[in-house]
Amino acid sequence: SALLPIALVGEDILKQQAIAVQHFDAALTELAQQMSASMAAAQGVGIAAPQVHSPLALFIMASRPNERYPDAPNMAPVVVVNPHIIHVSSDLVSGEEGCLSVPGQRFIIQRHKTIEVRYQNLQGEWQQAELTDFIARIFQHEFDHLQGITLLERSR
Numbered sequence: 032s033a034l035l036p037i038a039l040v041g042e043d044i045l046k047q048q049a050i051a052v053q054h055f056d057a058a059l060t061e062l063a064q065q066m067s068a069s070m071a072a073a074q075g076v077g078i079a080a081p082q083v084h085s086p087l088a089l090f091i092m093a094s095r096p097n098e099r100y101p102d103a104p105n106m107a108p109v110v111v112v113n114p115h116i117i118h119v120s121s122d123l124v125s126g127e128e129g130c131l132s133v134p135g136q137r138f139i140i141q142r143h144k145t146i147e148v149r150y151q152n153l154q155g156e157w158q159q160a161e162l163t164d165f166i167a168r169i170f171q172h173e174f175d176h177l178q179g180i181t182l183l184e185r186s187r
């Protein structure tokens with residue numbers, strides 16, 4: 032799939048509240064495929080639609096072991112549509128994050144250790160899951176992007 036240009040922090044698209052996906056059609060699938068390819072090309076572990084200039088409530092998350100999270104699970108990319116965070120643990124964990132929209136910088140960010148989430152897949156079927164550690168971190172980072180929030184607003 033074509034690689035999509037990635038919005039950089041400061042661009043308006045990254046400050047907006049994403050719009051709920053209503054049509055689970057071929058265009059949505061094509062966008063998800065292009066996002067996956069763009070994420071892989073940028074060596075990311077996640078990417079949100081606003082980062083590729085689409086205002087839709089959609090992101091991809093894909094965990095892999097890396098130098099900062101050597102025990103992170105190897106996870107095939109998951110397409111997350113219209114996500115909700117239902118419950119968050121009181122436990123917070125600080126960890127290093129990067130952002131494809133803030134290239135070349137790393138931030139120490141506090142996140143909830145465990146979260147309960149609901150979202151739709153590309154067929155519109157609702158999924159519910161409990162996520163923890165690095166995958167919960169990625170979900171919270173991408174979920175922030177759908178609310179117009181980037182790392183810069185979270186790192187003090």
Ligand SMILES: O=C(O)C[C@@H](Cc1ccccc1)C(=O)SCC(=O)c1ccccc1
Pocket residue numbers: 074075076077078079097099100127128129130131132168169172173
């Ligand atoms: O900007 C994005 O959404 C992608 C971002 C996702 C993310 C990374 C780390 C923690 C939470 C969310 C990235 O993939 S940044 C680059 C990267 O590949 C990376 C950075 C730190 C650890 C592991 C990978």
Ligand SMILES: [Zn+2]
Pocket residue numbers: 129130131132172176
């Ligand atoms: Zn980001």
